[in-house]
Amino acid sequence: MIPFLLRRLVSGIIVIIVVTSLVFFLTYGASPDIARNILGPSASHAQVAILNEKLGLDRPLFEQYFDWIANALHGDLGVSYFTSEPINSAISSRLPVTFSMVIVALLITVAVSLALGIVAAARGGVVDRVLQSIGTISYVFPVIILAIGLVYLFAIVLRWVPAIGFVPIAQSPGRWLASIILPSITLAIGGIAGLAAQIRGSLVDELGMDYIRTLRSRGVSEPAILCKHALRNAAGPALTVFSLQFIGIFGASLFIERIFALPGYGAYAMNATVQGDLPALLGVTLVSVLLVVIVNLIVDIAQGWLNPKVRL
Known part of the structure; x- marks a missing residue:
C-alpha cells in the first residue's frame, strides 16, 4: 500500500508544479505592462517604473518565478495588487463559504444518487426507466x-x-443552512444523474455475477446481497465518478456564488x-490544484482499500 500511495503522491506533486508553472508564465510572461494595468493609462512612465521596481516586476521572469515558489513553500502567496490584502487571508476567509456549499451539495448528490441507483438496479423495468428519465x-x-x-x-x-x-x-447553524441550501441543491442537481447512472450500471453488472447467484442459493437475503456484497464491489467506479463530481461542483460554484451573491472562493x-x-x-x-490532488489521493486510497488489484 505504501508504494501505491507514494506513486500517487509524487504524481500529484508533479501536477501541482506543472499547472502552477504554466499559469505563472502564461500570466506574467504574457502581461508585460502589469504596472501600467494597475495604475491605469493616465500614469506617467516614472510612476510605472517605480511600481515595477516596488513589485519586483523589473527582474527576470525566472527569478520572479523561483521567488514565488520559495515564498509559496513557506506559506506566503503574496498580496493583492489592487487591495494589498494578503492572498492567504483572502482565500482562507472565503473557502469556508464555498466548502459549506460544496459539502452539502456532495451529501445531497451521494444520498440521492445512491437511492436512485440502488432502486433502479434492484427493481428494473418501469421503475428503472422512470428513474433514468428523471436523472x-x-x-x-x-x-x-x-x-x-x-x-x-422558496425565497x-x-x-x-x-x-x-x-x-x-x-x-447560527439554522441560518447557515438556510443561506446555502438553495445553491447546494442547484449544484447537486447536475451531478446526480451521472453518479446515479454509474451506481446503477455497476450494480447491474455485479448482480449478474456468479457469486451473487451462489449467495442467493445459500439463502442470503436480497438486502444483504445488495448492500453488503454487490454495492461494495460496485463502489470502485462510482468513487471515480464521485471525484470528478467534486471537481465539477467545485468549479461550478464559481458561477453559483455570483448568482446567490455569496462571498466565497469562486467569486x-x-x-x-x-x-x-x-x-x-x-x-x-x-x-484549486491542491484540493483536486488531495481529493484524488483520498479516492485512490479508498479504491485501494476496496480493491487490492488497484494498488498494482
Missing part, C-alpha cells in the same frame, strides 16, 4: 434557470430561505481573473 432531465436542465426558479419559489414566494448572502455556521477567483490580479490568480490556482 437525464436533471442533467440537461439549465443550472441558471433552476437557480432562478428556486430563488423565486420570494414562500420566504422560507434568504435569496442572497451567507451566515457563518458559528453564528474571489472570478474577480481576480477579471481584474488581472495575478498574485490572487496564482494563489487561487495553487489552492
Whole structure:
C-alpha cells in the first residue's frame, strides 16, 4: 500500500508544479505592462517604473518565478495588487463559504444518487426507466434557470430561505443552512444523474455475477446481497465518478456564488481573473490544484482499500 500511495503522491506533486508553472508564465510572461494595468493609462512612465521596481516586476521572469515558489513553500502567496490584502487571508476567509456549499451539495448528490441507483438496479423495468428519465432531465436542465426558479419559489414566494448572502455556521447553524441550501441543491442537481447512472450500471453488472447467484442459493437475503456484497464491489467506479463530481461542483460554484451573491472562493477567483490580479490568480490556482490532488489521493486510497488489484 505504501508504494501505491507514494506513486500517487509524487504524481500529484508533479501536477501541482506543472499547472502552477504554466499559469505563472502564461500570466506574467504574457502581461508585460502589469504596472501600467494597475495604475491605469493616465500614469506617467516614472510612476510605472517605480511600481515595477516596488513589485519586483523589473527582474527576470525566472527569478520572479523561483521567488514565488520559495515564498509559496513557506506559506506566503503574496498580496493583492489592487487591495494589498494578503492572498492567504483572502482565500482562507472565503473557502469556508464555498466548502459549506460544496459539502452539502456532495451529501445531497451521494444520498440521492445512491437511492436512485440502488432502486433502479434492484427493481428494473418501469421503475428503472422512470428513474433514468428523471436523472437525464436533471442533467440537461439549465443550472441558471433552476437557480432562478428556486430563488423565486422558496425565497420570494414562500420566504422560507434568504435569496442572497451567507451566515457563518458559528453564528447560527439554522441560518447557515438556510443561506446555502438553495445553491447546494442547484449544484447537486447536475451531478446526480451521472453518479446515479454509474451506481446503477455497476450494480447491474455485479448482480449478474456468479457469486451473487451462489449467495442467493445459500439463502442470503436480497438486502444483504445488495448492500453488503454487490454495492461494495460496485463502489470502485462510482468513487471515480464521485471525484470528478467534486471537481465539477467545485468549479461550478464559481458561477453559483455570483448568482446567490455569496462571498466565497469562486467569486474571489472570478474577480481576480477579471481584474488581472495575478498574485490572487496564482494563489487561487495553487489552492484549486491542491484540493483536486488531495481529493484524488483520498479516492485512490479508498479504491485501494476496496480493491487490492488497484494498488498494482
